[in-house]
Amino acid sequence: MTDIPIVVMGLMGAGKSTVARLLADALGRPMRDSDADLQARYGTTAAAMADEVGADELHAREALVLRDALADRPAPVIAAAASTVExxxxxxxxxxxxxxxxxGPPEVLAERMKSSAHRPxxxxxxxxxxxxxxxxxxxxxxxxxxITVDPSTRGPEEIADVVLARLDGAKAS
Incomplete structure (x- = not known):
């Protein structure tokens, strides 16, 4: 499992970046974050990009930065934008x-989104x-x-523990 990327996905506010950071630290892997990658490549936030170039172009850029991150070696842990599954x-x-x-439930994620201006x-x-x-x-x-986990019923550390246990089980089999 050490040679394949680990990708944390979900809607905005699900806690992707926090969980990905915990996993990367626990596994000694580099971490990539779609939000940071977008900002580094295009010089602006996802929210600003959505306003400037529209949702379709933003989503195309999110897919591109994810595909680039998937090709990185050593294999990173990636916090990926939800739009990429389209x-x-x-x-x-x-x-x-x-x-x-x-x-997570949209009601919970919406509440979390209110505190982040970088999300469109x-x-x-x-x-x-x-x-x-x-x-x-x-x-x-x-x-x-x-693996699917509800971030409204488990904290980031518990989610990371569940994922790490699953990865350990995958290595053993």
């Missing part, structure tokens, strides 16, 4: 990775926006997920 090329690129899907708010009603995004992306998440 891109068939990226779904294929995710096939060999170990994917963690953080699937495509609609004023965040619960409705996240519900629609979840409905659209759920088939893609399910297609690639090796």
């Amino acid at each position: 891109d068939p090329e990226t779904l294929r690129a995710l096939a060999p990775a170990f994917v963690v899907f953080l699937d 708010h495509f609609k004023p009603d965040l619960v409705r926006m996240l519900t629609e995004m979840r409905d659209l992306r759920l088939p893609g998440f399910r297609e690639v997920a090796d």
